[in-house]
Amino acid sequence: MKILTGNDLKSGAVIWWDGENWSLHVDAAADVGIHGEEILAREEALRRVNVPYIIDGEATADGVRPAHIKDRVRALGPTVRPDLTIKPLNAQALDWII
């Protein structure tokens, strides 16, 4: 699957395109198929997101997983500071990153 990601303009937070809006949660990422470039152009014009780009992802039983390690790290937060990830209370949340 193809998914879209970028950073929120104001906060810089990592965000994922859910089909209608931007979400903080990678599991909400929508498969944009062949429409990625079109959505990116539109969203960049609206200036809600910084440097958005298209990546490969995979829909698993546990949720959407970016194909590349860098985007998996982006999806949750620094592996060395679980308390600063978007799931600070879930000790297993980082298990699928590496």
Place this chain on the structure above:
Amino acid sequence: MYSYDQYDQQMVDARVAEFRDQAHRRLEGKLTEDQFKPLRLMNGLYLQLHAYMLRVAIPYGTLNSRQMTALGDIADKYDRGYGHFTTRQNLQYNWIKLEDAADILADLAKVEMHAIQTSGNCIRNISSDHFAGAAADELVDPRPYAELLRQWSSFHPEFTYLPRKFKIAVIAAEKDRAAMRLHDIGIQIIEKDGEQGGEIGARFYVGGGMGRTPMIAPMIRDFVPLDQLITYSEACLRVYNRYGRRDNKYKARIKILVHELGAEEYTRQVEQEFAHMLDQGVEPPREELERIKPFFDDPAFEDGAKHVDRSDPDFALWVDRNTHRHKHDSYVSAVISLKPVGGIPGDATGEQIRIMARLAKQYSFDELRIMHTQNVVLPHVKIEDLHALWTALDAADLGAPNMDSIEDMIACPGLDYCALANARSIPLAQRISEKFDASGKTEKLGELKLKISGCINACGHHHAGHIGILGVDRKGVENYQLSLGGSEAEDTSLAKITGPGFTEDGVIEAVEKVTDVYLDAREDGERFLDTYRRIGMAPFKEALYD
């Protein structure tokens, strides 16, 4: 230490106002990211993996307790309660919001700080010896010269758009504690013709650097009179600005120009430019240097105890490891380790930053230094105050006795934070420090400089590590190259790769193996680096790959 005059303050305040307007226009959608990016970078604001990152300049690594306190307060007010001290003697915040960035710059400006020229293709923060002004072995305090260079290079219109970023280090001792020859320009303040009373001037090394093409800077001028220091620096920059490879980012650093032209031809061109510039009025009046110097006068040292009570072994170990000889025999420079066992190298919480500020005020004439090894120095501590200082540091988890040991490693932020990284650095640092601490080998190994970078840009100085680790991306999986034999000290050398790379677990095991080879082979008084240089790579490779 240096204090802003009205011009410094006006410049910084004006830049804050300018950036506030730029950020506002970006947030309102009046600027595109392509338009805004060069503007934010000129103010040290990057976009990293998880958020904006702000890099704050700490000129030549020197700051006072008021400034340090402000850094701690910013960490708590705008970031997530911590800051990261870097190998450029700077501080980075990892979780900055664009809408807060101008307010942070305004808070910095109130304490005579900024983030200008901490990014972009300009002359970056001048770095120096972290023991400057305190070390027993220095000729003079190099910081007045670093400050003169800072003033010259700040907003220099000719050098705002260089082919690539440009880093200058200034030292004034034979012992190099600033990786001088791995800078674009390394300046060593020296004395001509013998000891004491000779003329003071500058020796220039040009064209060093790490990154994807590491090079050791050759010396191009043995002696530049101090009243020509800026003119000669400008000549070096001018030749680079004219002929540096703007067509290829990866060949744009001055080291490539010096290498391709040859040091002799580059020097000839610099000398020609220098001769042309000598009567152009480039050099600031000598009075400016004389105005700057008193800011760096010695504090009022007092005679006191020359030795510590060593009855507490933990304290004695810390004194042995983490203090450095001072020019006054009743004082030492104390190194505050930001490398607790299993910790993140260079990170300090807002509260720890404020504690260091308070201790600087109480015990070190209100001064602190940031080391390029990601630690903090209290430069002037009375020997009789050391136990009280250590007790306070230990209580704040800042008392690790590990300076220059394998646990005192440099590690860049790596893939946990950095958009350029290919692999994580910090987990390696954590696991190695835990492993060696648990085994008790750290003490046996003595001085061993381990440096870890998460990508070829080498922010973790892996080329200069006695043991260096470089993280690479192998088909989407982290992999680590091991290298041996680097040094960023006065015996500068570049580490050589041992062979095929390792997994994360594998490289930790590999570090253990090479230290075992060293322990088996070392002769009396040899550091890891000395043994490596004597026996060569072969025994290490044999242990790693056979």
